[in-house]
Amino acid sequence: NAGVTQTPKFRVLKTGQSMTLLCAQDMNHEYMYWYRQDPGMGLRLIHYSVGEGTTAKGEVPDGYNVSRLKKQNFLLGLESAAPSQTSVYFCASSYGADLPREQYFGPGTRLTVT
Amino acid sequence: QKEVEQDPGPLSVPEGAIVSLNCTYSNSAFQYFMWYRQYSRKGPELLMYTYSSGNKEDGRFTAQVDKSSKYISLFIRDSQPSDSATYLCAMSSIYNQGGKLIFGQGTELSVKP
Numbered sequence: 001n002a003g004v005t006q007t008p009k010f011r012v013l014k015t016g017q018s019m020t021l022l023c024a025q026d027m028n029h030e031y032m033y034w035y036r037q038d039p040g041m042g043l044r045l046i047h048y049s050v051g052e053g054t055t056a057k058g059e060v061p062d063g064y065n066v067s068r069l070k071k072q073n074f075l076l077g078l079e080s081a082a083p084s085q086t087s088v089y090f091c092a093s094s095y096g097a098d099l100p101r102e103q104y105f106g107p108g109t110r111l112t113v114t
Numbered sequence: 115q116k117e118v119e120q121d122p123g124p125l126s127v128p129e130g131a132i133v134s135l136n137c138t139y140s141n142s143a144f145q146y147f148m149w150y151r152q153y154s155r156k157g158p159e160l161l162m163y164t165y166s167s168g169n170k171e172d173g174r175f176t177a178q179v180d181k182s183s184k185y186i187s188l189f190i191r192d193s194q195p196s197d198s199a200t201y202l203c204a205m206s207s208i209y210n211q212g213g214k215l216i217f218g219q220g221t222e223l224s225v226k227p
Contacts, residue, residue, distance in 0.1 A: 105157030
């Protein structure tokens with residue numbers, strides 16, 4: 001079991017460029033999440049999905065879009081990157097609504113926007 | 115005011131010390147309280163969780179929840195250099211849509227040999 005994987009691991013973008021981050025999980029989890037982590041800010045939820053074909057906004061959704069076309073994959077898109085989107089992005093997944101809702105995290109993607 | 119507050123540290127202790135990490139929260143609906151450990155340049159991983167009030171022990175780690183004070187703690191006994199990491203508290207209730215967890219800012223811990 002690979003668990004939760006993320007590609008790419010690192011990326012440098014210029015302002016205005018676009019990119020897609022891919023998250024894949026092999027645990028048959030229903031729920032998936034995208035977070036960003038910035039110094040002193042902890043983990044902030046960008047978007048999440050409670051099942052294939054569904055997505056919802058989290059705490060900081062502006063400037064990002066997501067898609068969940070397959071249960072095992074959750075894509076995060078940046079249409080026009082800005083320096084404020086420089087961050088470490090983590091994907092996570094969980095079984096579903098049953099508590100305690102342990103989330104399993106990927107290794108992260110370090111994104112720099114210049 | 116954030117729903118969950120955590121002192122970001124950094125916290126530096128000598129090997130063998132007892133470490134206390136804490137979070138306060140404002141939402142009385144929280145029922146599940148988790149501690150995640152995050153090594154440098156890695157994703158967070160669940161260390162332990164507790165339900166409602168009380169204590170839970172796992173080896174050198176003890177988690178405590180005091181719902182009356184809205185305060186949770188993680189104690190590490192006989193701390194080791196391998197415990198050096200960022201520790202994040204996280205909380206959830208049945209009312210959190212989408213199984214969302216609310217995270218604290220994380221406390222960076224360094225255990226010196």
